[in-house]
Amino acid sequence: MHTYTPSSAAMARALADLCIDRLAMQAPLDSSLTPEQLSEAAGQTVTPTGLGAPQAVQLWESVLAPACLSVDHPRYLSFIPGAPSKAAAAFDMLVGASSVYGGSWLEGSGAVYAENQALRWIADLVGLPESSGGVFVQGGTIGNLSALVAARAAAQHRRGGRRPSRWAVVVTGETHSSVKHGLETVMDVDVILVPGDPRGRLTGEAIRTRLGELTDDERDGIFAVVATAGSTNLGIVDDIAGIASVAQQQGWWLHVDGAYGGAGLAAPSVRALYAGIEHADSFIVDPHKWLFAPYDCCALLYRDPVLARAAHTQKAGYLDPVTVEGEWNPSDFAIQLTRRARGLPFWFSLAVHGTQAYTDALEHTLSVTRQGRELIDAAEHVRLLVEPDLSVLIFERLGWSDSDYGAWTARQLDAGFAFVTPSRHDGKVCTRFAIVNPTTTVRDLADILDSMR
Numbered sequence: 222m223h224t225y226t227p228s229s230a231a232m233a234r235a236l237a238d239l240c241i242d243r244l245a246m247q248a249p250l251d252s253s254l255t256p257e258q259l260s261e262a263a264g265q266t267v268t269p270t271g272l273g274a275p276q277a278v279q280l281w282e283s284v285l286a287p288a289c290l291s292v293d294h295p296r297y298l299s300f301i302p303g304a305p306s307k308a309a310a311a312f313d314m315l316v317g318a319s320s321v322y323g324g325s326w327l328e329g330s331g332a333v334y335a336e337n338q339a340l341r342w343i344a345d346l347v348g349l350p351e352s353s354g355g356v357f358v359q360g361g362t363i364g365n366l367s368a369l370v371a372a373r374a375a376a377q378h379r380r381g382g383r384r385p386s387r388w389a390v391v392v393t394g395e396t397h398s399s400v401k402h403g404l405e406t407v408m409d410v411d412v413i414l415v416p417g418d419p420r421g422r423l424t425g426e427a428i429r430t431r432l433g434e435l436t437d438d439e440r441d442g443i444f445a446v447v448a449t450a451g452s453t454n455l456g457i458v459d460d461i462a463g464i465a466s467v468a469q470q471q472g473w474w475l476h477v478d479g480a481y482g483g484a485g486l487a488a489p490s491v492r493a494l495y496a497g498i499e500h501a502d503s504f505i506v507d508p509h510k511w512l513f514a515p516y517d518c519c520a521l522l523y524r525d526p527v528l529a530r531a532a533h534t535q536k537a538g539y540l541d542p543v544t545v546e547g548e549w550n551p552s553d554f555a556i557q558l559t560r561r562a563r564g565l566p567f568w569f570s571l572a573v574h575g576t577q578a579y580t581d582a583l584e585h586t587l588s589v590t591r592q593g594r595e596l597i598d599a600a601e602h603v604r605l606l607v608e609p610d611l612s613v614l615i616f617e618r619l620g621w622s623d624s625d626y627g628a629w630t631a632r633q634l635d636a637g638f639a640f641v642t643p644s645r646h647d648g649k650v651c652t653r654f655a656i657v658n659p660t661t662t663v664r665d666l667a668d669i670l671d672s673m674r
């Protein structure tokens with residue numbers, strides 16, 4: 222298994238060819254199979270003696286890969302798609318082949334240096350100080366959780382170790398499920414739900430009103446507020462400046478969840494929406510969403526990394542050699558130790574293309590979104606539900622029931638034409654386009670809208 226023989230050489234070359242083919246082609250949308258269908262088509266794949274490389278490769282190529290949707294298809298507009306640049310996707314292959322340990326400076330200094338340069342670009346977009354820093358983690362879920370764990374530890378330290386009867390964090394209805402899940406299920410922290418404005422934005426004013434309704438005891442437990450820079454369902458940016466001013470007044474930690482929409486910081490046409498983000502104590506953005514990196518990759522940044530390190534550094538005798546003063550250990554900044562250097566594909570693409578190419582690609586998707594919005598406004602069978610901030614268009618097909626949406630979605634996926642799932646807004650079924658892929662065209666949107674007539 223560990224020697225490079227002629228047969229491992231042939232296997233490696235076959236896989237490299239497949240990678241290159243995948244980068245070169247417009248992959249079909251593909252489909253999702255049932256466990257029974259897969260069991261029938263693939264059978265038992267793990268056996269005592271092995272299938273051999275040719276058969277295992279064949280199995281992947283002809284059965285398993287086509288049973289995975291191509292999230293980078295231009296008409297895959299559900300959830301938040303992915304759209305890795307060729308450079309990022311290609312470099313991911315090399316990262317996989319290179320046995321890089323991304324947890325510590327001692328073991329991965331070159332990788333950590335490169336990742337930190339990519340993080341610096343993001344920190345500058347946010348407006349965080351030179352002393353800020355962080356780590357690339359698996360996704361927004363782990364990024365949000367790690368930030369909030371650091372926030373709570375900092376609050377507890379500031380109180381001299383005194384805990385309130387219940388810790389709590391301020392969120393709103395459009396706050397991502399991962400934030401609420403992390404707080405309630407993982408951290409056992411209460412969420413204080415503040416109603417959003419008519420577009421679902423959390424505002425400073427609404428938080429102040431809600432604070433007036435709480436008991437002293439409830440108020441005492443609040444240690445953070447989460448602002449969303451681009452909500453997943455609606456693509457709306459909260460009133461970050463207003464929220465930041467309440468946070469500052471109350472002594473709360475301000476976490477900004479920009480998993481999807483944080484990318485828009487690099488797009489001048491929408492940058493003003495993020496006013497106040499420079500006050501964030503922590504911030505996340507998923508390059509695997511709108512920054513063209515492959516899965517999985519979340520950039521997590523702290524205004525004061527010392528606070529994060531105090532919360533997250535793991536201590537054990539065998540770890541002493543990596544805990545060196547002045548060295549940047551990525552494992553100190555999130556709930557993980559061993560780590561793939563998952564920021565490297567993103568870094569490589571940034572290094573190759575430069576940041577202007579990112580700005581151009583983001584502005585392109587925003588322009589396609591604006592033109593898509595005009596199509597919706599002009600059509601009689603659909604109606605826009607929420608004025609967009611970024612690159613999500615949420616709309617309804619007039620006269621359709623839940624089952625009409627479901628049937629239409631299934632038909633378009635079966636036909637390999639588009640993947641556009643139903644969503645919900647204000648208790649009503651509807652659908653949405655999430656446009657992060659620079660290869661999605663206005664024509665694609667027009668064709669999909671036509672298929673709803």
Ligand SMILES: *Cc1c(COP(=O)(O)O)cnc(C)c1O
Pocket residue numbers: 301359360361362363365397399400449451452453478479480481482507519
């Ligand atoms: C996608 C998303 C998350 C969760 O990120 P994962 O990478 O899926 O873990 C969190 N917040 C927002 C706003 C998101 O869009």
